[in-house]
Amino acid sequence: MTSTGALKGADPAPGRQASPHRPRRHVPTGTAFQRRSERLGWLFAVPALLVVAAVMLFPIAFSILMSFSHVDVSGSGFRLDGATAENYSILFESERYWHDLEFTGLYTVLTVAVEVVLGTLVALVLQRLTRARGWLMALMLLPWALITVVSAELWAYIYNGVYGVLNALTGVVGVHNLNVLGSPLQASVAMGAADIWKTTPFVAIMVLAGLVMLPGEVVEAARVDGANGWSIFWKIRLPLLRPALAVAVMFRILQAFGLFDLPYVLTGGGPGTSTESLAVLTYKVLFKNLEFGPGAAVAASTAVIVLVLCLAFLKAFRTQVGEQES
Numbered sequence: 001m002t003s004t005g006a007l008k009g010a011d012p013a014p015g016r017q018a019s020p021h022r023p024r025r026h027v028p029t030g031t032a033f034q035r036r037s038e039r040l041g042w043l044f045a046v047p048a049l050l051v052v053a054a055v056m057l058f059p060i061a062f063s064i065l066m067s068f069s070h071v072d073v074s075g076s077g078f079r080l081d082g083a084t085a086e087n088y089s090i091l092f093e094s095e096r097y098w099h100d101l102e103f104t105g106l107y108t109v110l111t112v113a114v115e116v117v118l119g120t121l122v123a124l125v126l127q128r129l130t131r132a133r134g135w136l137m138a139l140m141l142l143p144w145a146l147i148t149v150v151s152a153e154l155w156a157y158i159y160n161g162v163y164g165v166l167n168a169l170t171g172v173v174g175v176h177n178l179n180v181l182g183s184p185l186q187a188s189v190a191m192g193a194a195d196i197w198k199t200t201p202f203v204a205i206m207v208l209a210g211l212v213m214l215p216g217e218v219v220e221a222a223r224v225d226g227a228n229g230w231s232i233f234w235k236i237r238l239p240l241l242r243p244a245l246a247v248a249v250m251f252r253i254l255q256a257f258g259l260f261d262l263p264y265v266l267t268g269g270g271p272g273t274s275t276e277s278l279a280v281l282t283y284k285v286l287f288k289n290l291e292f293g294p295g296a297a298v299a300a301s302t303a304v305i306v307l308v309l310c311l312a313f314l315k316a317f318r319t320q321v322g323e324q325e326s
Contacts, residue, residue, distance in 0.1 A: 060303065063296045063299050063300055063303075064296075064300050065080070066080065066292060066293065066296035067087050067088070067293065067296035067297040067299075067300045068083055068084065068085065068087070068088075069081070069082065069083055069084065069087075069293065070082045070083075070084050070086075070293065071292040071293040071296075073290055073292065078292055084293075086293070087293040087294050087296065087297040088297050088301075090294050090297075091294055091297045091298060091301065096273060096276075096281065097278075097281065097298065099273060099276075100273070100276050100277060100278050100280075100281045101278060101305075103188075103274070103275065103276065103277065104257060104259065104277045104278045105257075107188070107191075107192065107256065107259070107277070108253060108256040108257050108259075110192060111192050111195050111196055111199075111252075111256055112249060112252045112253060112256055114192075114196050115196055115199055115200045115203045115252060116203055116245065116248065116249060116252075118196070118200045118203075118204075119200050119201075119202070119203025119204040119206070119207055119248070120203070120204075120207050120241075120245075122140070122200065122201075122204040123203075123204045123205075123207035123208040123210075123211055124211070124233075126204070126208050127208060127211045127212070137205070137208075140201045140204065141201050141205070143197055143198045143200075143201055144198060144199065144201040144202050146198065148198065148261040148262055148265075149261050149265055151194065151197075151198050151262070152194065152261060152262050152264075152265035152266045153265060155190070155193075155194040155197075155266060156181075156265065156266050159180045159181055159190055159266075161177050161178055161179035161180070161181075161182070162177065166178065166180065181266070181267055181270075181271070182271060183271065184271060184272070184274030184275070187267050187270070187271060187274060187275050188274065188275055190266075191262060191263060191266055191267060191275055194262060194266065195256070195259075195262055199252060199255070202248070202251075202252070203248045203252065206244050206245075206247060206248040207241060207244055207245065207248065209244060210240075210241045210243065210244025210245070211237070211241065214237060214240050214241075215240075218236055218240075219232055219236060219237070222235075222236055246313070246314075249313070250310055250313060250314070253306070253309060253310065253313070254306060254310065257278075257302070257305070257306050257309070258278075258279050258302070258306065259277045259279055259280075260277065260279035260280055260283065263275050263276065263277050263280055264280055264283070269281075269284075278298060278302045279302070281298055282295055282298045282299045282302070285298060286299075
């Protein structure tokens with residue numbers, strides 16, 4: 001009788017050749033398979049890359065081109081009329097630009113630093129919770145979920161010197177008609193408090209995700225060796241949290257340095273120009289003064305500064321991680 005294994009396609013007996021009527025399928029392996037997968041991946045990514053190029057890269061390239069051009073503005077629109085570096089000469093000689101750059105940089109450093117500290121503390125508290133963690137996370141994310149314009153209007157109501165909530169609270173101790181947004185220092189602190197209130201939950205969620213992914217065996221081993229909670233945090237948890245902190249800090253630097261909606265709605269850049277960011281300056285120069293060349297120069301210089309900061313931060317982070325692994 002014929003073996004059932006032969007009917008199911010078992011290997012032929014030694015010495016017998018495979019039937020010529022059954023061509024073998026060529027299955028790519030190794031480098032060939034990897035190259036084919038890469039080409040297929042690029043093929044699927046092309047539509048998304050085209051959309052990104054049309055929505056992001058083209059406006060950036062056109063802004064850079066405009067910043068190096070004479071811009072002739074008329075009733076029918078504007079046109080580029082020759083190359084020039086005059087826009088950047090006007091920009092770098094402007095005291096207002098350097099003031100806004102200083103304010104934006106200082107505001108970014110201070111707010112991001114406070115958010116990282118508070119976000120880390122909140123994440124450590126949430127990690128220890130068991131039952132109410134989900135509810136507290138949902139409640140904490142409400143400020144982050146609010147549109148920044150709505151959040152700015154809310155804080156403008158709180159800071160109002162006549163009927164604001166803060167004025168009502170200070171009235172209990174005898175301080176009435178407190179105009180928080182009336183002086184440069186107080187307006188800067190008030191705007192920073194509103195920003196920290198909104199964005200600290202984002203940092204906390206990022207740090208909490210990093211804490212959840214930490215290996216528990218390392219912490220348990222340190223406790224067995226007699227390490228206290230403070231030593232475990234500084235010597236074990238914090239170094240292992242560097243990737244999560246790096247992502248959170250980089251995102252917050254990008255957002256804080258491009259700050260527009262909060263100062264525009266809350267203070268309008270005032271009093272005077274004390275809380276005017278580079279983004280607000282770009283808007284005013286471009287769309288209020290209709291100075292397209294200098295406005296494009298402000299926007300291009302801001303993008304270059306943010307890019308340099310992010311590259312320097314990533315390089316420093318990779319160097320620290322490499323030293324830690326070695």
